[in-house]
Amino acid sequence: MNKIEHIGIAIKDMQQACRTYEKLLGTACYKTEPVESEGVSTAFFKVGQNKIELLASTREDSAIAKFLEKKGEGIHHIAFDVEDIYAEMERLRGEGFTLLNAEPKKGADNKLICFVHPKDSNGVLVELCQEIR
Numbered sequence: 001m002n003k004i005e006h007i008g009i010a011i012k013d014m015q016q017a018c019r020t021y022e023k024l025l026g027t028a029c030y031k032t033e034p035v036e037s038e039g040v041s042t043a044f045f046k047v048g049q050n051k052i053e054l055l056a057s058t059r060e061d062s063a064i065a066k067f068l069e070k071k072g073e074g075i076h077h078i079a080f081d082v083e084d085i086y087a088e089m090e091r092l093r094g095e096g097f098t099l100l101n102a103e104p105k106k107g108a109d110n111k112l113i114c115f116v117h118p119k120d121s122n123g124v125l126v127e128l129c130q131e132i133r
């Protein structure tokens with residue numbers, strides 16, 4: 001794991017949340033991107049070396065919709081940047097972590113991603129991200 005790639009925040013209203021985070025962070029959102037496969041729309045903010053990813057649900061059965069229903073708005077996951085997502089997934093399997101997808105999948109912001117079940121990481125949903133080179 002190289003560094004925290006982004007912190008994912010589940011929100012209900014993307015326009016309102018973008019206005020809030022632009023004021024809060026003092027910087028504009030640099031990218032918005034829908035990810036059909038996840039049933040979300042995303043908005044990214046750069047804060048120094050770090051990124052904030054706002055996530056709104058675009059489908060009732062999405063993970064974000066379920067999270068919002070159950071827990072409301074708030075921090076949804078922590079994403080870590082990895083060199084080689086395949087190797088990292090193999091390593092985590094070997095360490096007994098439950099991966100939520102057998103193969104990496106295409107995420108937002110030009111990444112391959114995979115998730116670790118929060119039950120194996122003290123209740124924190126962890127995402128692995130590898131830049132698609």
Ligand SMILES: CC[C@H](C(=O)O)C(=O)SCCNC(=O)CCNC(=O)[C@H](O)C(C)(C)COP(=O)(O)OP(=O)(O)OC[C@H]1O[C@@H](n2cnc3c(N)ncnc32)[C@H](O)[C@@H]1OP(=O)(O)O
Pocket residue numbers: 008035038040042053055063064066067070075076077079100106107108109111113115117118119123124125127
């Ligand atoms: C667009 C891509 C973008 C990117 O960065 O590129 C993304 O980050 S996409 C982000 C949205 N996609 C995902 O989160 C995919 C992975 N998530 C899942 O597969 C599910 O959300 C899962 C398995 C974590 C939970 O599934 P589900 O909600 O259907 O089941 P439960 O509600 O029964 O939850 C089981 C258990 O997990 C707890 N939970 C759920 N979500 C979270 C969370 N974000 N953080 C921590 N814990 C979470 C939930 O409370 C249940 O715990 P329990 O003690 O049994 O109540």
Ligand SMILES: [Co+2]
Pocket residue numbers: 006008053077079127
């Ligand atoms: Co993410």
